[in-house]
Amino acid sequence: MSTLISSVDYLPGISIDCVIFGFHDNQLKILLLNFKSTDWLAVPGGFIKESENLEEAAQRILEERTGLTNIYLEQFHVFGDRNRRDNEVMKSAMAAGGNIIGPDHFLMRRFISIGFYALIDFTKATPTPDIHSDTCEWYDIKEIPTLIYDHSLMVSKALETLRFFLDEKLIGFNLLPEVFTMNDLQNLYETILDKKLLRTNFQRKMLSLGILERLDKKMTGAANKAPYLYRFTGK
Amino acid sequence: MSTLISSVDYLPGISIDCVIFGFHDNQLKILLLNFKSTDWLAVPGGFIKESENLEEAAQRILEERTGLTNIYLEQFHVFGDRNRRDNEVMKSAMAAGGNIIGPDHFLMRRFISIGFYALIDFTKATPTPDIHSDTCEWYDIKEIPTLIYDHSLMVSKALETLRFFLDEKLIGFNLLPEVFTMNDLQNLYETILDKKLLRTNFQRKMLSLGILERLDKKMTGAANKAPYLYRFTGK
Numbered sequence: 001m002s003t004l005i006s007s008v009d010y011l012p013g014i015s016i017d018c019v020i021f022g023f024h025d026n027q028l029k030i031l032l033l034n035f036k037s038t039d040w041l042a043v044p045g046g047f048i049k050e051s052e053n054l055e056e057a058a059q060r061i062l063e064e065r066t067g068l069t070n071i072y073l074e075q076f077h078v079f080g081d082r083n084r085r086d087n088e089v090m091k092s093a094m095a096a097g098g099n100i101i102g103p104d105h106f107l108m109r110r111f112i113s114i115g116f117y118a119l120i121d122f123t124k125a126t127p128t129p130d131i132h133s134d135t136c137e138w139y140d141i142k143e144i145p146t147l148i149y150d151h152s153l154m155v156s157k158a159l160e161t162l163r164f165f166l167d168e169k170l171i172g173f174n175l176l177p178e179v180f181t182m183n184d185l186q187n188l189y190e191t192i193l194d195k196k197l198l199r200t201n202f203q204r205k206m207l208s209l210g211i212l213e214r215l216d217k218k219m220t221g222a223a224n225k226a227p228y229l230y231r232f233t234g235k
Numbered sequence: 236m237s238t239l240i241s242s243v244d245y246l247p248g249i250s251i252d253c254v255i256f257g258f259h260d261n262q263l264k265i266l267l268l269n270f271k272s273t274d275w276l277a278v279p280g281g282f283i284k285e286s287e288n289l290e291e292a293a294q295r296i297l298e299e300r301t302g303l304t305n306i307y308l309e310q311f312h313v314f315g316d317r318n319r320r321d322n323e324v325m326k327s328a329m330a331a332g333g334n335i336i337g338p339d340h341f342l343m344r345r346f347i348s349i350g351f352y353a354l355i356d357f358t359k360a361t362p363t364p365d366i367h368s369d370t371c372e373w374y375d376i377k378e379i380p381t382l383i384y385d386h387s388l389m390v391s392k393a394l395e396t397l398r399f400f401l402d403e404k405l406i407g408f409n410l411l412p413e414v415f416t417m418n419d420l421q422n423l424y425e426t427i428l429d430k431k432l433l434r435t436n437f438q439r440k441m442l443s444l445g446i447l448e449r450l451d452k453k454m455t456g457a458a459n460k461a462p463y464l465y466r467f468t469g470k
Contacts, residue, residue, distance in 0.1 A: 011248055011345065011347070012247050012248055013246055013247055013248060013249065014248065014249060014347055048315070048347075050317075050345065051317065052317065053315065053316045053317050054313065054315035054316070054347070075312070075313055077310070078289065078310055078313055078349050080283070080288065080289035080349075081288045081289070082285075082286065082287065082288050110246065110285065112246070112249055112283075112289070112349075114313050114315075114347075
């Protein structure tokens with residue numbers, strides 16, 4: 001029988017779920033766990049220790065699942081509907097993992113979950129299952145199967161938030177190399193927003209945000225055709 | 236000794252705090268409670284019943300403090316820092332209200348609070364203190380004293396959210412009469428944003444949102460000088 005978490009270690013009735021977006025090379029994915037011996041897929045989650053602030057708990061969960069530290073994470077919504085979790089699913093998932101839990105167990109109570117989202121370069125992560133899961137893997141954002149509980153809703157709300165705040169959070173996400181072209185930036189936007197953007201409009205908008213510094217053109221044999229390079233100001 | 240809430244009635248360790256903005260006639264205020272026999276001011280709060288969804292709990296708290304039902308309320312942030320509440324303040328406030336609480340009491344535990352905000356017409360509310368408070372009153376947004384715990388932070392985050400989403404939430408807030416002038420709308424924006432806006436820019440922006448329907452000018456003696464009237468589309 002594997003180790004099961006207990007209510008002694010964590011704050012009761014509150015969980016954290018992390019929608020971890022991974023970007024690389026025009027692809028946007030999310031990290032999902034597959035509950036042991038079931039078809040159930042879920043976003044990575046965990047609980048909050050008495051000694052932790054919320055953001056610290058979310059960082060720990062992210063690190064446990066990806067090996068990454070100091071990642072920009074932000075809460076985006078609290079999910080607290082009375083019936084958001086089907087406890088039969090929880091019970092079966094635990095049983096499949098070798099843990100029999102009774103109706104009074106900590107995990108069978110009502111949980112309110114604080115959703116955090118992060119956006120990382122997925123090639124830098126080492127996905128690692130938790131004790132209740134067989135696998136921890138990247139799924140293309142366009143091919144996400146149905147998830148347990150309200151986790152499909154979590155993903156769609158997180159994606160909406162990611163898209164909405166992209167201009168503001170861009171620097172924090174740290175997804176581009178130190179210097180990049182306008183084309184690199186546009187590819188990132190088009191992938192995350194899942195739509196084509198007009199080059200001139202995009203360039204005008206990005207320059208108007210005041211977060212880009214244009215560097216000298218690199219002098220090559222075909223200098224005039226070389227694209228301008230940019231970096232984020234204040235970096 | 237007055238009635239004290241117990242952990243039997245509510246979910247443990249989770250509270251809701253409501254930043255209730257009141258608008259009327261170019262004034263923006265917030266509703267604050269004054270803890271019994273102290274100088275401590277706080278935004279109205281409460282707890283979540285096992286039978287309630289989060290939004291239902293927030294609606295109940297809002298109704299208890301203002302008498303208003305069916306108000307547009309939205310969560311904006313979760314406040315969960317380990318040391319966000321000073322329990323000595325809580326103990327003294329309870330004692331001032333005639334309730335002696337020991338270190339193991341439900342209220343002395345760590346609480347994570349979900350912040351909700353609402354914007355109402357303050358002339359329509361009937362502010363009502365809770366069992367821990369002497370008064371429940373409107374304070375001008377520009378003259379808010381220091382609040383207990385992290386409640387000053389809650390107010391500033393709520394105000395930031397209110398301003399940021401004003402365009403999108405405007406119709407839901409239901410603060411204008413059925414028909415109104417562009418001037419009425421601009422006054423509302425200027426009050427909430429606390430800055431003067433250029434009339435032509437404001438008008439262009441509002442019309443571009445696609446939420447306004449322009450009505451015929453009311454024919455009066457000075458028809459040409461009468462302002463256009465608008466209403467929200469889809470209402």
